[in-house]
Amino acid sequence: MKIWSVANQKGGVGKTTTAVSLAGMCVLHGAKTLLIDMDPQGSLTSYFGYDPESIQPSLYDIFQTEQLGKAFTKSLVRKTQLENLDLLPASTAIATLDKQLGAKSGMGLAVVNAIQFFVDDYDHVFIDCPPMLGVLMVNALAACDHLVIPVQTEFLAMKGLERMLNTLSMIERAKSIDINYTIVPTMFDKRTRASVESLQFLRDNYREHVWSAMIPIDTRFRESSKEGKPISHFRVSTRGARAYSALLDDLLQGKSIEKKAALL
Numbered sequence: 001m002k003i004w005s006v007a008n009q010k011g012g013v014g015k016t017t018t019a020v021s022l023a024g025m026c027v028l029h030g031a032k033t034l035l036i037d038m039d040p041q042g043s044l045t046s047y048f049g050y051d052p053e054s055i056q057p058s059l060y061d062i063f064q065t066e067q068l069g070k071a072f073t074k075s076l077v078r079k080t081q082l083e084n085l086d087l088l089p090a091s092t093a094i095a096t097l098d099k100q101l102g103a104k105s106g107m108g109l110a111v112v113n114a115i116q117f118f119v120d121d122y123d124h125v126f127i128d129c130p131p132m133l134g135v136l137m138v139n140a141l142a143a144c145d146h147l148v149i150p151v152q153t154e155f156l157a158m159k160g161l162e163r164m165l166n167t168l169s170m171i172e173r174a175k176s177i178d179i180n181y182t183i184v185p186t187m188f189d190k191r192t193r194a195s196v197e198s199l200q201f202l203r204d205n206y207r208e209h210v211w212s213a214m215i216p217i218d219t220r221f222r223e224s225s226k227e228g229k230p231i232s233h234f235r236v237s238t239r240g241a242r243a244y245s246a247l248l249d250d251l252l253q254g255k256s257i258e259k260k261a262a263l264l
Contacts, residue, residue, distance in 0.1 A: 001119050004251075005144035007129035007137065009167060010160025013152040014186035016043040017221050019128040021244040022148070022251075024230020027085045031123035034077070036088040036111070038136045040095035044128040048080045049228050050089050058091040062114045063100075063107065063135075073117040081228055086122075098134045108175075111139040131160075133167050141171050146251065147181035153188045153198040153214065161206075184247060185214040211250065215243045 006019040019035060026033045037044035038059060042052025052058075057076050065072065078087045101107045115125060129140045141147065147168070151161050161183065172179055183206055189195045202210050218240030224231045231241045 001122055001125060003115065003125045003127070003143055003145045004148055005127040005129055005140040005146075006148045006150065007140060007164060008149050008151065008157075008160050009131050009133070009163040010152075010157055011131045013157055013160065014150045014215065015039075015131075016047060016128050017225070018148060018150045018184065018186065018215070018244075019044060019126045020047060020225075020230045021221075021232065021240070022248050023085060023124065023126045024082070024232035025245050025248045026124045027082055027230070028232045028236070030084075032084045032121065033124045033126065034086050034088060034118060034122045035080075036125060036127045037090035038094070038111070038140050039090060039128055039130045040092055040136075041130075042090045042092060045087070045089040045091075047225055047228060048078075048087050048089075050078060050087070052090055052092050055089050055091050058089050058093075059111075060091045060093045060097070062110050063094075063097055068110075068113055068117070070117045073114050074121075082230070082233060085230075094136060097136065101135055107135050108138045108142055112143045115143055137167065138171060141168065141179060142175060142177070144179065147179050148251070149181055149183045150186045150215070151183055151202060153185050153195040153202075155194065155198055155201070158198070158201065161202075181209060182251060183210045185211065187217055188214040189217045211247060213243060213246060215247070216240060 006015050008015055023033045023035050035044060045052045076088055078089055080087055127140045130136045149164055151157050168179060185199050185202055188199060199214060216239045218238055220231055220235045220238045221240055224234035227234055235241060
């Protein structure tokens with residue numbers, strides 16, 4: 001089982017879209033896939049038609065139980081419209097976890113301990129992370145085999161990337177771990193100077209970690225979210241779907257900048 005976390009400390013960069021799209025591509029290729037919503041805003045939960053304001057049980061309960069068990073953990077999982085794609089939803093109550101848990105020991109590994117019960121059930125797990133440092137972000141980074149960092153191709157997003165990489169370094173030092181990561185340029189619009197220059201900035205400054213292609217602006221993402229389906233199962237022939245298909249292929253092959261041919 002491969003565990004991916006999708007994170008950035010700036011909102012609106014395509015984080016949830018990236019998690020859903022990559023998960024959908026995995027399902028398209030026959031892989032059993034679990035999505036975990038760790039963002040208090042619950043965008044991933046809402047994407048699949050559940051209400052983060054009222055859903056029970058949810059991810060929140062992982063942090064509330066004294067002893068996790070297989071039956072309990074699996075009871076938190078909900079179905080989506082797609083066979084082989086499941087969701088562990090978030091409730092907005094997880095926004096209170098940092099205040100509730102304080103310095104309580106062991107909470108940084110709560111999700112790691114929960115995921116162990118899914119090893120035989122899924123090929124891939126995708127975690128949609130919160131946009132701020134706290135117990136949820138620590139859990140997501142500690143749990144993942146590979147971190148995907150979507151970055152909108154506009155200059156305001158570069159500060160969010162810088163904060164994300166600082167957080168990553170801090171957690172790597174604190175946990176004595178080394179987290180592999182790929183920066184994914186998103187919302188690219190080749191017609192605008194801002195997008196073109198931002199993409200070049202990423203390639204110039206983060207070359208060894210930046211994916212060789214980019215995710216384009218595509219209105220089909222909005223339409224697919226309205227239907228509660230990944231773009232892979234809504235309009236697989238669109239530019240956006242082709243881009244995420246190529247991204248998944250490269251991630252599975254361990255590629256970032258090595259890809260030679262231009263995608264778009």
